[in-house]
Amino acid sequence: MTATDWTTDVEGAGQYAEVNGINLYYETHGSGQPLILLHGGLGSGEMFGPVLPALAARHQVIAVDLQGHGRTADIDRPLDLQFMADDVAALIDHLALDRPHLVGYSLGGGVVLRAAISHPTKIGRVVAASAHIRSDAIYAEMRAQQGQVGAAAAEFMKDTPMYQLYQRVAPRPEDFPRLLDKIGALMAQDFDLTEEMRGLQVPTMIVAADADMAPPSHYVEVFKLLDGGLRDGGWMNEGRPKGGHALAILPGLTHYSIFSSPLFATTTLAFLDEPAN
Template sequence: MSYAEVNGLRLWHEAHGSGRPLVLLHGGYGAAESFAPLLPAFAGRRRVVTVDLQGHGRTADVDRPLRFESMADDVAALIRHLGLGEADVLGYSLGGGVALRLAIQHPALVRRLVVVSAPCRSGGWYPEVLAAMAAQDAATGERMRGTPPHELYARIAPRPQDWPALWAKTGELLRRDYDWSAQVAALANPTLLVFADADSVPTSHVAEFFGLLGGGHRDAGWDGSDRPASRLAVLPGLTHYEMLDSPALPAAVLPFLTAPARPPQ
């Protein structure tokens, strides 16, 4: 458990287990502790590296806006700093956007990518979710005091008084429009998309996202030879907010990470 000096940021990270590296990126207002329910399943098979992104958890904020692109650069610098080579990367929600940008911006550092409950364009969220995101600001952060995310932040953040500022900067990020569809279609990294069947992203966008990765265009054939390199998992009976508490997530992810690089011929 330590800090890495990257891009003018003291980036908190911690490692568990051994084996091929798997980097886990938490969602908005979360921290490495977000993965605590799933850590035994992953660390039993992998060297798991959890990261507290800019302004989250034990990583203090710096004088720059929150951007998916800059946070992806931070994670890339950490992978190089730790000498991980090609790492598998899993990101959830906000961290899913960071993980996706990492694969787009630094493809040589990502062996396999897992995007959990995050769209590839801002319009991929349900309209009511977009509206709630747009309303996030410092006042919202004040109203969220006493909630479990705030209690965690107050306990571990270097400057607990920055909680409202984190909400302000996150709201500014989430109000920005983006569409990474073209870059997703160009990705060569095998990718697993994981969504809940009652997620904050409609299944129509899930199908669109998977289609950009080469999925859902044709039958795989009796021998599976036309199976796409990327995969899709829709976990039943879950919502966006339950994904990191469910053993169904590692059950879907681990076979993807250990499968042969190419489908059998």
């Protein structure tokens, strides 16, 4: 799969859950301890097609389409990471899941971090990939590009995998310009989760590509907030972060290839399935 191909041959059992006033679409794959999988902006669960078989071989993967994305129709509220984190928490209750793991990429990574902050007792472990915790962490040229995202860009995106996926699966394909407006407004917001990350209660792995949207140093900074990278780990792991947190910088990848990489799946499973300290 290339970065320009978001189709998938992986078929799951698709269902809808009515939570928080939104009809949330999710697909279930495999069996085992539940793992909720959250896609990136302008995508859907189908983005993970290349890695789903590996994840579903060890877990019951519940791939969710977030508000206004994929097969989940938009509703009359802003696109807000905290609202979407609350949707995921409500889905956990709706499905009566016992502390599922949360794995999210980019937009989905921001959602799982906020879910871990707001709903720690509902969650097992968290993997947040390519998700920065400060709006000023990403490269200046990327912020400038994000500032141009809006309905007016829809016409220029017709050859992109984001547009083609949306047209294929969305309940209202004509809503794509509206989604661009909402995601543009979301990306324009300033935010800083530094203090919230310091007190994170859920064992969390921060994952990034070595050529991601923010520099590797940002993800190291996040790891330090989680008590990581401050001392030698010790022969018996006694110096590792007290909360069970971890950091992975994956080589040879970018923000646009990490979510479909076998390295991402392998690293995620290694963290989720390791014995608790």
